[in-house]
Amino acid sequence: MITKNLIGPKEIDVILNRLACQLVENHSDFENTVLISLQPRGLPLLSRLSDILKSQYGISDIPTGRLDTTFYRDDFRRRDSPLKANQTRIDFLIEGKRVVFVDDVLFTGRSIRAALDAVLSFGRPSEIELLVLVDRRFSRELPIQPDYVGRQVDSIASERVLVEWDDTDEMNRVSIVQSRNDE
Amino acid sequence: MMSELSVSHLLGIKDVTADDIQLIFKTADQFKEVINRPIKKVPSLRDITIANLFFENSTRTRLSFELAEKRLSADVVNFSASSSSVSKGETLIDTVNNILSMKVDMVVMRHPNPGAAQFLSKHIDAAIVNAGDGTHEHPTQALLDAYSIRERLGDVNGKKVVIVGDILHSRVALSNIFCLQKLGAEVMVCGPSTLLPKYIHTLGVKVETDLDKALAWCDVANMLRVQHERMDIKYFPSIREYTMQYGVNMERLKRLEKPITIMHPGPINRGVEITSEVADSEQALILQQVENGVAIRMAVLYLLANRGVRSSEEQSS
DSSP: OEEEEEEOHHHHHHHHHHHHHHHHHHHTTOTTEEEEEETTTSHHHHHHHHHHHHHHHOOOOOOEEEEOOGGGOSOTTTSSSOOOOOOOBOOSOOTTOEEEEEEEEESSSHHHHHHHHHHGGGOOOSEEEEEEEEEEETOOSSSOOOSEEEEEEEOOTTEEEEEEOOTTSSSOEEEEEESOOOO | OOOSOSOSSBOOGGGSOHHHHHHHHHHHHHHHHHTTSSSOOOOTTTTOEEEEEESSOOSHHHHHHHHHHHHTTOEEEEEEGGGSGGGGTOOHHHHHHHHHTTTOSEEEEEESSTTHHHHHHHHOSSEEEEEEETTSOOHHHHHHHHHHHHHHHSOSTTOEEEEESOOTTOHHHHHHHHHHHHTTOEEEEESOGGGSOTTGGGGTOEEESOHHHHHHHOSEEEEOOOOGGGOSSOSSSOHHHHHHHHOBOHHHHHTSSSOOEEEOOSOOOBTTTBOHHHHTSTTBOHHHHHHHHHHHHHHHHHHHHHHSOOOSSOOOO
């Protein structure tokens, strides 16, 4: 197993600030916007973005939720390893809202397709956008593109892009792992 | 934490592990959230066909399974013995093979003979869920009972549960004993000695014939229905006498030092094993049991399908 670091803690900090800034640019006061992290790996990214929005821009009461897409996936019964469900928590109606999905890595686009399907169970949003920290470009299997991108990364299917968060944010990193597909 | 069941059929609680039960509970938590959404349906089992074979009458279990299947987007075919060729003399295996040649992936079966589900699992190539086989097991009922206890009291481990009534004819009792013991609860059975199986103590349960003593001991009392249809001989002198000795009423509950939780697998004989006042009280979990039944059955079907045959063109993402 070979691990190569792609992004370090300082760069991640810069990227997070830029992403927050871009969100503010498009959603100004977030009056009609909700942020939804995709389970399980979108949550740490969303909580950091919320912190920045609060401390830098004074925007604190954006409704946030977490969405688990396990039951909506199209690879159920087709994978080597069984899928495992996570908690969904959306305490508000999505009808007419501007939704921003937040996830760490965009790869084939299949999770996002499942998320598009899943979120419709909570109402009809007026708009859905996608924010990702890492975009593994050229590996999409569906016509899905992000609206906000932290970093574009070129990788091949047998590699894995790993985002690791540290409680103090001093060890945050994105790395690329070359190994057998063991996930 | 594992993410797959250790069994490929749910024939009885005796065959599953405590880890399996916890996995079913964790999955049911997610499905409970799903069935409380504005849109209560997920597409997980959209390529699965499930046959509900009911060789014995049932309202709640059948409805509950059917709802669970539909909320998972499975295709469902229903069959009941009373309106089928079974009354023309067809054997169980022929009936089922006929249904399977119509390409069915899973079978949910209730049958009056103990072991029917086990027999079927050895002869056909579909995942089997036992929805009650005679006086043997009724695994999904035990799972939803334990799940309801976990929801009300936080945990099943260390709780004291008494099962009251007709233990002899009850598949619910047997499955409940296995399930509660696997989860670390203490189990007692209570009933007239004619309705307690002779060797029940070998399962490691306490045996009591005095209901008041049993209620004073327990945290949860699961009241079973008096199954008149399975009683070929007189097991107690009269229903009135049964009610006086083994029926739960408010006076009995008020005499206890602490409030206990009352459960009933349904259908209730109001005024026989439980009074209306108790059945409709805050202490009763009866309707929560029914709601949880759908979530538990969704979890069981989902997890069994997850184990099922995977397509030859294996994909990963």
